[in-house]
Amino acid sequence: MSRSAPSPIYTLRGAGGPLNCLHFSCHGGDTPLLFSGSGKGAIHMWNLNTRRAEKIVEGHCGSSVVWVGTLQGSETLVSQGRDMQVCLWDLSEGRSEVMDSVCTGSVGFCQCSVLETSPGTRLLAFAGQQTEEIKIIELPSKTAVCTLVPDAKLGMVMCITLWQPDSGPGPLLLAGYEDGSLLLWDVTQRAKLSQAKAHPEPVMCLTFDTKCLRGISGSSDNKICSWMTDRQNNLQLQDCVTLLNPGVSQLCIRGDGKLLASAGWDHRVRIFGWKKLRPLAVLQYHTDLVLSVAFSDHQDPRQRLLAAGSKDQRISLWSIYNEAADTG
């Protein structure tokens, strides 16, 4: 007997624009926070206890915010806007000032990826000025580490993710391109390790589970494809799931590696079991494209939330599959 379809536990309104990106910061500090970036250039900092926007910062001259993230707990905020700027904000002690900014030169939608290499230093990967170019710089020194350009014509860089494998010496980078290809780069060697054609359409989003070296990507068609990297760092395509309606704007894996959420263009968030990609639930609430999903990083697994941001200017929060969570 299947349970009836779930409904959101609450919603956040008043962002005043489509919600391009969401980011939870719940593990440290006393108030759980949710950052959201809107299409009107505002970054909201939602207090999840009061369910109100605690702070609103505008730093991208009104152009759309495509990505937000935090560094060092929630002290430093990173945001990327369509004004080709990546800004670092100091949020400590109630401040909200731009500490630093980097000009990416990219007019695309590709979200940045950040990787902490040692305390205090981190790598920032972003799409560069040229069509297929990915640049990686070191922060806070802003020294360029490398520029990765594929040999073949693959179209724009659509999404990237940077990670440090347990075995290898240097960080690796996964990138999805406009023609549907996925490329695995070695950052220190500045060389392409492998390539796979995952989709016939542009890769809209990808996410990677570093624990089991398995990732999944979504496209503008009605398939999401999972793949994994083997010891020789070869990309191998695995199973595909066909969705009822085409278009996925974001994918997110929960911290415990059990759930996968997809933000669909069909106004719905879909939940899958991450191991076998078994469809588990369809979350229907939004009335327009869902643009972003995020799982919270609560330490207590029972408090974990799923947030979905939509073009209809609302964020819905869901509490799903938290009962059976015995292993965090």
Next chain:
Amino acid sequence: MVVTISKMESLAPNAEVRLAVAQCFRTLTTSTDTKDIITTLHTLHSYLDEGPESRSSSVQRAEFRRAHFSRTLQFLVSNIQADWLPSLTAAQRTELWDGLFLKGPPEQALLVLMDGVGELRAGTNLDHVVSITEKFLQRGRLADLLWSYCLQTAPSDSPQLRETLLARIVALPDLTANRLHLKNKPLFLPQQYYPLLATEMLTALERTCQALKDGTDCSLTFVAQTLGKVCIQGHSGLVLAVMAPRLSVCTRSDMVWQRVCWKLLENVPQRWMESVLTGLVQAVNGPDALGRIIGNLALTNKKAQFVITHKLLLLQYKYETRVLRTVLGHLAADRERRPLLIQVLRSLSQAWANPSAVKHTPLEQQLYVSKALLLSVSLLRDAELQELRSELLQCMLGGMQSHLDSSVVRIRHMGMVVGECLSSRMDINNTKLKFEYDQDEETRALLSLMTPVTGDEPEAEPCERVSVVASPRETPSTQNVPSQNKSNTEPDSDLDSDDELAPYDMSADEKMSKESPPRYLRDCLETLMSSEDPERVELSLRVADGLVRKNVFAAREISVQLTKVLLHMEDKYSMTGFLSVRQAAMVALTVTDCIPVTQYLTSEFYSLNYSLRQRLDILEVLALAAQELSKPTAEKRDPSISIAGATDSTPYPGEDPVHWRHVVEKRIQSKTKRLRQGVTRPPAEASPNRYAPVAGHFFFPLLSNYDKPQVTFDLFGGDHLVLGRLIHTLGLFMHLAVNAPIAAQMGCALLDFVWSVRYHVDQMVRRGVLFAVCSVFLSMPSQNLLLDLSEQLFDTRTWLADVAEGDPDEDCRSLAIQSLVLLDKSLKRQLQDQQALSTES
């Protein structure tokens, strides 16, 4: 000289015995000395004791058994209240008094005992006789009785005596129950007695087998008569449940047993043959066992042949499919019996194809005949099939036509399945019939009959050994199963981790359409009329219902036009749920703008160039609309509930504004004491019935044109499907019009209308008619019923009684009974009211 001496000698012991017995009687009547009594009883015993130490000669004993035993027992029973009887010790009484009943010829003892049970008054004496009877049964004296008749040692008795004895044996439970009432012994209950009788018969048969092997002749007439009489009295189930399995096992390897069984059944009198056979085919498991027990009885015995080939297959349709399998398998199993199978197949196929049978016999019987037909076809060999091919083909074509013509869905399905099976079995130029029908339990059961049961079903051995052996074998296997499962799941438990997450209901997940649905009714109409885009048409059709109800004024402007469009709409794009969506929209239109739309629909019902489907649609829409109108309008919602409904997320407990109010209210309710009795809630608010004022618009136009035959629509000819629906719908209108002022007129008109079709051949029409009559009696005020219909009521009653008795359709019969009850109730109420009025005035 020699002759006279031998006569003298033979006379002498007879007289001697008579004298001795008379002397004994005298002593027993007059003596008061216990010792005398005991010696006398011993003397009587001596005539029964066999063996060397016996004091009497064998001639004397035979004479006593022949002529004096019954007399003695009768004397004892009639003197049961004698003074000396209580003075004997219990052991003496058991040995001397009771023992007499258990020793001599059992048939005489049984007769005397049963007479005693019948005559004695309730009391200790009766209890005594009853306990002796119990002992008599427990000691297996019944088997001795039957066996004595097998050996024909029993005196050549008169037929009357034999008849009485049979009656006593067979009816013993009835006799004792009538006499003893609640004090009846458990052994005399049918559930115990008849199995006992069955085992005693088996014992007698076993002794017969043994005797035959030893070369003695036996007669089974009496056992056969007993069996027949038990069966005809309706105890065949109990008796044969014991006998059939045992016989089936014994006849397996033993030819003597088989011969004994055959002889037994041959000897069953003709008039009881049927009940024995019907009991037997139900009790045996499988055609082989039946064949071993009855042999070729069907060939030698006319009565048996008639029962097996005709009654069991064509007339008595109450048996399970298993019985059919047994009977037909039995006919097919032997070369000599196969002609019978072919004969049966001929008559079955004729019965199946008979068009009047399709119309006039009960559905269950038709199903039964279909099953039998399929089974016998599956049993045919290919060569035989070739012979019968033309006949079968004839039967198939004719029968399918009459089945498919029927208006009952189950009959049509039956025709389709049988047609498919026959055609696939006959293999006509490698073509097969294939129908589209929904598989249900019935069709699956029919289809499964074509696949023969593989292998003989294992016969249930009556010995317990098997089950004892089987049970320990099973237990380890059941223990194995979970452990295997465990070992299966363990290695890949990691992979299974998705399964612990139970999926939510995802049925609401649907494909998104690119088009947005129309927001105005006129756009909707426009699209439905002119658009060729399937998606837009579908969306428009889906929202039409809601739009009509939302904007009543807009709907009234275009109601008839939209109805026309919807009525003529075809499912061009094979939408899912097209019919229901279209129907919902039309119902909404009829409800919103009742009079013009009903006028339009009812006039179209009788006009040219509509398909049957469209006419049925009209009727359905009208019926649904009338139903909706007659329901009280949906009550206004509680404001607090509507607030809760408006919040677009299901609220978390704790933040729900209704929640605390609810809690507080509940608390107040629980603390408040109400001193009033009865309903605490205010009664439901009265709202006007929206149907009553317009009922006539639904009803009368449909009655006005029915007898005008048209080229394309012949209501009273071939289109009886529509006629049935029409009458049913009219009945529904009538039913919904209860309490409406117009109901009386409607009732009169409806009764008039249905009168001409009350004996229609189609059962759907008849059901409709009876439903209409029911609703007339339900809805018409009783005073009108008596005043307006007084002259028709009598005829109606006779007709209803006739239907209730003789209609082949079960629904028709029950509906007729229901209408009779309703009519009586209504009339009674009216007459009582009149009486009350007259006494008041």
